[in-house]
Amino acid sequence: MPYDRDVQAFHDRASDYEAGYRGRMHHDIAARTAEVALKVEPQPRRVLDVGCGTGLLLRLLAERRPDIEQLAGIDAAEGMISVANATEHDSRISFSTGVAEELPYPDDSFDLVVSTTSFDHWQDQQAGLTQCFRVLAPKGHFVLTDLFSLWLTPTLIRSHRGRARTKRRAQTLLKDAGFRTIEWHHSYALIISTVVVSK
Numbered sequence: 001m002p003y004d005r006d007v008q009a010f011h012d013r014a015s016d017y018e019a020g021y022r023g024r025m026h027h028d029i030a031a032r033t034a035e036v037a038l039k040v041e042p043q044p045r046r047v048l049d050v051g052c053g054t055g056l057l058l059r060l061l062a063e064r065r066p067d068i069e070q071l072a073g074i075d076a077a078e079g080m081i082s083v084a085n086a087t088e089h090d091s092r093i094s095f096s097t098g099v100a101e102e103l104p105y106p107d108d109s110f111d112l113v114v115s116t117t118s119f120d121h122w123q124d125q126q127a128g129l130t131q132c133f134r135v136l137a138p139k140g141h142f143v144l145t146d147l148f149s150l151w152l153t154p155t156l157i158r159s160h161r162g163r164a165r166t167k168r169r170a171q172t173l174l175k176d177a178g179f180r181t182i183e184w185h186h187s188y189a190l191i192i193s194t195v196v197v198s199k
């Protein structure tokens with residue numbers, strides 16, 4: 001099946017994704033998300049990163065927690081997964097190609113699910129969140145970082161109609177997926193926030 005436009009763009013620019021200003025920004029966002037995630041789930045055993053890109057966040061988590069048993073990353077763009085596999089990483093980390101809307105894992109598989117700056121690109125955000133809920137173990141945490149801000153309201157009128165780009169919209173989708181909303185954290189610049197929810 002052909003990629004949608006966003007995923008095709010990530011596939012095409014995978015080899016220099018971690019370079020330059022944008023690479024540094026994604027690194028900083030991953031670092032902040034890792035910090036929040038390890039506060040709410042200090043000793044995760046199994047971690048999933050949905051829309052993992054080149055694996056930045058999983059590499060940071062593996063570095064900080066030698067006791068994590070398994071770290072899985074899934075991403076829609078094959079190019080991102082190729083770069084993730086080619087970048088030196090811990091043997092506990094594995095990457096595969098796939099989409100949030102159809103996660104290929106059994107129910108209750110992970111005690112921590114994370115996702116950074118990917119959710120805004122999911123074709124069906126509600127289906128993706130429902131899958132994240134399904135694969136998360138009871139009492140586990142889902143830590144989601146993305147564009148959530150009232151400043152983005154104008155973008156919802158035309159180009160991004162129907163997207164969950166405000167906290168209110170995101171909370172509605174998270175609640176409908178089954179999650180309990182716990183807390184919001186400021187993440188990066190004015191428009192990127194992290195929400196932590198639990199099953």
Ligand SMILES: C[S@@+](CC[C@H](N)C(=O)[O-])C[C@H]1O[C@@H](n2cnc3c(N)ncnc32)[C@H](O)[C@@H]1O
Pocket residue numbers: 006007010011026029030050051052053054055056057074075076077080098099100101115116117118119121122123
């Ligand atoms: C901005 S990148 C973020 C990558 C990584 N999470 C990071 O923080 O560096 C967005 C990623 O989401 C992936 N993506 C887009 N739609 C997706 C979907 N439906 N399911 C899984 N991954 C998706 C893209 O291929 C891309 O690698």
